Amino acid sequence: MxxxxxxxxxxxxxxxxxxxxxxxxxxxxxxxxxxxxxxxxxxxxxxxxxxxxxxxxxxxxxxxxxxxxxxxxxxxxxxxxxxxxxxxxxxxxxxxxxxxxxxxxxxxxxxxxICPAKEPYEMVFYTLIRFKPNVTKFNVQQAPEIMKRHDDFLKSLRASFVVLAQGNFGADDGGVMVLDASINASLFEKNPAIQEGFMEMELLRLYIAKGSFCEK
The missing domain is CATH 3.30.70.1060 (Dimeric alpha+beta barrel)
Incomplete structure (x- = not known):
């Protein structure tokens, strides 16, 4: 429904x-x-x-x-x-x-x-990954270096997956990535920011109109 x-x-x-x-x-x-x-x-x-x-x-x-x-x-x-x-x-x-x-x-x-979807609408499932920073006084000094490695890891995914959208929510609120694929959370165990406990992630299945991320 x-x-x-x-x-x-x-x-x-x-x-x-x-x-x-x-x-x-x-x-x-x-x-x-x-x-x-x-x-x-x-x-x-x-x-x-x-x-x-x-x-x-x-x-x-x-x-x-x-x-x-x-x-x-x-x-x-x-x-x-x-x-x-x-x-x-x-x-x-x-x-x-x-x-x-x-x-x-x-x-x-x-x-x-982000684009308004056009008719006729095709509803699809995408994988959405939300990244939430976990910065503490114990790891704040390493933040710039870990974030660079995190960004490099996300860039590497583009070679294997169709990344429809990626963006950030500002300096303190993490970011999001949307993939046109079903993936396992274990893929991100290799993400340096996840490994170092600098960032947490949430993997979700999003039901949305194709074209909402300006994809063709």
């Missing part, structure tokens, strides 16, 4: 192209222990959530959106203002009800970009 709803939502996505490189990425993180509520109330919240997505898309604020397999999802907004996007998110009934833990992050693309 959620896949069908997101396909319908795409029909209302605005064709307005965002200012280049000015995006805000939102993670709707599934809660491990979300409050149990009556099914009718949950259905009402999700209906309001989907309706709000449609409205934000029609207004040209929301460029891309998709759920994760197993719960949660992402939004990408045509704004570089964290506070502005926070205000837009407050109109979402599901967000107001605390159904997810929400992360609002500035997004700076390094590979690919």
């Amino acid at each position: 959620m896949k069908l709803l997101f396909t319908v939502v795409l029909l209302s996505l605005s064709s307005r192209v965002a200012e280049a490189q000015s995006f805000t990425w939102v993670f709707l993180n599934k809660k491990a222990h979300a409050d149990e509520i009556p099914q009718a109330q949950l259905d009402s919240l999700m209906k309001g959530h989907m309706n709000n997505i449609q409205r934000l898309a029609r207004e040209g604020k929301l460029i891309a959106a998709g759920p994760f397999e197993g719960g949660g999802g992402i939004f990408v907004f045509a704004s570089k203002s964290i506070s502005e996007v926070g205000t837009w998110l407050e109109t979402d009934p599901g967000v107001r009800a605390g159904r997810w833990t929400v992360d609002i992050l500035p997004y700076h693309p390094l590979v690919g970009s």
